[in-house]
Amino acid sequence: MSMLAGKVAIVTGAGRGIGRSHALTLAAQGASVIVNDLGSGITGGGSDGGPAAAVADEIRAAGGAAIADATDIAGWDQAKALVDLALARFGRLDILVNNAGITQYESIATESGAGWERVLAVNLTGTAALMHWAVRHWGEQGPEPGRAIVNTSSPAGTNPPPGATSYCVSKAGVAALTMATASEIAHLGVRVNALAPMARSRMTDAVPMLDDIMRTPELGFDRMAPDNISRLMLYLASPACRFTGRVFGVDGDDIYLFEGMSAETHLSNGGAAWEQEALADALGSVERQDRAYMIAPNMHLRAGAPSQAALDALDAAARGERAAPAWKSIIES
Numbered sequence: 001m002s003m004l005a006g007k008v009a010i011v012t013g014a015g016r017g018i019g020r021s022h023a024l025t026l027a028a029q030g031a032s033v034i035v036n037d038l039g040s041g042i043t044g045g046g047s048d049g050g051p052a053a054a055v056a057d058e059i060r061a062a063g064g065a066a067i068a069d070a071t072d073i074a075g076w077d078q079a080k081a082l083v084d085l086a087l088a089r090f091g092r093l094d095i096l097v098n099n100a101g102i103t104q105y106e107s108i109a110t111e112s113g114a115g116w117e118r119v120l121a122v123n124l125t126g127t128a129a130l131m132h133w134a135v136r137h138w139g140e141q142g143p144e145p146g147r148a149i150v151n152t153s154s155p156a157g158t159n160p161p162p163g164a165t166s167y168c169v170s171k172a173g174v175a176a177l178t179m180a181t182a183s184e185i186a187h188l189g190v191r192v193n194a195l196a197p198m199a200r201s202r203m204t205d206a207v208p209m210l211d212d213i214m215r216t217p218e219l220g221f222d223r224m225a226p227d228n229i230s231r232l233m234l235y236l237a238s239p240a241c242r243f244t245g246r247v248f249g250v251d252g253d254d255i256y257l258f259e260g261m262s263a264e265t266h267l268s269n270g271g272a273a274w275e276q277e278a279l280a281d282a283l284g285s286v287e288r289q290d291r292a293y294m295i296a297p298n299m300h301l302r303a304g305a306p307s308q309a310a311l312d313a314l315d316a317a318a319r320g321e322r323a324a325p326a327w328k329s330i331i332e333s
Contacts, residue, residue: 012126022229073130098130106164
């Protein structure tokens with residue numbers, strides 16, 4: 001028997017890339033799937049029901065059950081309509097995969113209010129709203145084993161680089177949302193975990209510095225194939241999963257677990273209030289840069305936060321010199 005026979009899943013952003021792979025993977029294991037995708041561009045503009053319909057057709061052609069849906073999930077009421085659709089058409093809901101996401105390649109200085117609000121609405125509010133309505137339904141039904149929520153964070157949320165501020169903030173929020181809600185809904189038999197994936201997508205296609213990393217190899221294992229992400233998603237969505245409230249990075253065959261926001265540096269003043277001079281002396285020995293992986297460990301792109309360019313610019317300003325903003329080099333190089 002298929003691993004998910006009789007289960008019903010919603011997958012958002014399922015018309016292309018990683019989301020498409022998720023929907024096909026769940027369907028291949030026997031789940032009935034609501035294939036949701038507004039069909040917008042990566043920055044949130046436009047809509048097209050074609051991608052979701054194509055994936056649903058593909059699932060049905062393989063003998064599975066699927067419904068295409070082009071609901072914009074970036075709001076509380078729209079999210080309820082999507083959950084209601086799953087219940088009306090399939091009679092239940094077991095798995096929620098929040099994969100829909102957009103981005104704006106802007107700094108905090110260049111970001112528009114509309115762009116900021118749209119990115120957070122899709123990436124964070126949409127995730128929270130769907131969780132809300134799914135959990136409300138499950139609460140009315142009572143505890144049941146095998147329920148799962150898989151959210152989509154990002155390495156840009158766990159170790160934020162410059163140049164896509166609203167995206168980084170939204171994905172950090174998804175990680176926090178995952179951790180915060182795990183304890184709230186465990187009594188209903190719901191496991192909630194998050195993925196921070198590195199794989200080929202329309203978003204990575206828009207960042208030239210990733211071209212070499214994302215290129216499809218002529219031979220051998222394709223590290224950046226979306227299917228690699230879906231293998232872990234399937235585990236997290238399946239009864240075999242024993243985790244909740246965790247954030248998993250996936251990069252090819254490498255899987256790694258983020259450990260929240262660790263605080264390895266610790267200073268103490270022996271139970272007394274700090275005086276400014278003593279505080280400055282104590283902090284004078286602390287490295288200004290927190291060494292963290294910007295993208296993923298195996299890529300050997302170990303970078304600091306803030307970037308060295310930011311520290312150099314700050315030092316130049318202290319000397320009364322001008323330095324050009326360096327953040328755009330992250331996405332344009």
